[in-house]
Amino acid sequence: MRSATKDRSVHSVGRSSLVNVALVAISVLFLAPLIYIVLNSFKPAAEVFVTPPTILPQQWTLENYQEVAEGHFGAYFTNSVVITLGGVALVILLSMLAGYGFSKVKFRGSGLLLAAIIATLTVPLAILLVPMFLMENAAGLLNTNLGLILPNVAVCLPFAILIMKANFDDIPDEIEESAQIDGASRLRRWWSIMVPLTKNGLILVTVITTYNIWGEYTLAKTLAIDPPAMPLTVGLTLLKGEVWEYGVLAAVITLAVLPPIIIFAIFQRHIVQGVAQGAVKG
Numbered sequence: 001m002r003s004a005t006k007d008r009s010v011h012s013v014g015r016s017s018l019v020n021v022a023l024v025a026i027s028v029l030f031l032a033p034l035i036y037i038v039l040n041s042f043k044p045a046a047e048v049f050v051t052p053p054t055i056l057p058q059q060w061t062l063e064n065y066q067e068v069a070e071g072h073f074g075a076y077f078t079n080s081v082v083i084t085l086g087g088v089a090l091v092i093l094l095s096m097l098a099g100y101g102f103s104k105v106k107f108r109g110s111g112l113l114l115a116a117i118i119a120t121l122t123v124p125l126a127i128l129l130v131p132m133f134l135m136e137n138a139a140g141l142l143n144t145n146l147g148l149i150l151p152n153v154a155v156c157l158p159f160a161i162l163i164m165k166a167n168f169d170d171i172p173d174e175i176e177e178s179a180q181i182d183g184a185s186r187l188r189r190w191w192s193i194m195v196p197l198t199k200n201g202l203i204l205v206t207v208i209t210t211y212n213i214w215g216e217y218t219l220a221k222t223l224a225i226d227p228p229a230m231p232l233t234v235g236l237t238l239l240k241g242e243v244w245e246y247g248v249l250a251a252v253i254t255l256a257v258l259p260p261i262i263i264f265a266i267f268q269r270h271i272v273q274g275v276a277q278g279a280v281k282g
Helices: 002-040 063-070 073-104 110-120 125-139 145-169 173-181 186-214 218-223 232-239 246-281
Strands: none
Touching (some): 063 073, 125 218, 218 232, 232 246
8 A cells, every 4th residue: 555655656756847847848948049139138249140159158248238228229118118107007097997897887788888898809900000090190199109008008908808807706796785885985995995806907917918018019110100209119120220230139139028027027926826816716
């Protein structure tokens, strides 16, 4: 009996080790290009093209980052930060309101309206580009940060509403009814009781929306024509002169991926908790 138990324990440990080795190998496979780009950002221009290529820089330098600082990268980066922060703030606020409304407020036509919102997720973005361009041109919003914030909010909001509605659905009605009996207004119940209970959903919306807006290219390419108004994703394309400066490009990419990585590192624990919570409830 003990022998059988020991064999099962050894088999379980061996299988767990194989899974860990496989996960490490997959992680290295996905991280290798990013690590190579980061290392290239510290190489002189001549070393980037050396044959055979080197992994670690033979001569560490910050000249690529100095060239980035002297260029227009700061303006592109600032535009991306402003657009992302503004878009994320609006999406969070509107999705909290709409998610609560669809979940806890009964009104005529709510099902039809929610179905229409879900239907917008199936509409290709390319179909909306010309109408958006014409409307923003008429409103004087082309080449402005606001002109990129509003379309990004329109694209990201439907999915965020679905996430928040699902989180509000998981909250028992008795919690809000107790606060209502105590005399709390609907606004106070929403802000003080319901919203804090959807923390994991809010963090998930924040991370997803940040990733979507920070890396968005199609809208920015269409609605930001002048270089000073371009976000980072479009500004990267202007780095190419007669030839690509791969060292400078590697430095820009390194700086561009830092904000999403930082956001994920900050909220990683909450994201995992939200996924685990959804799995238990499912």
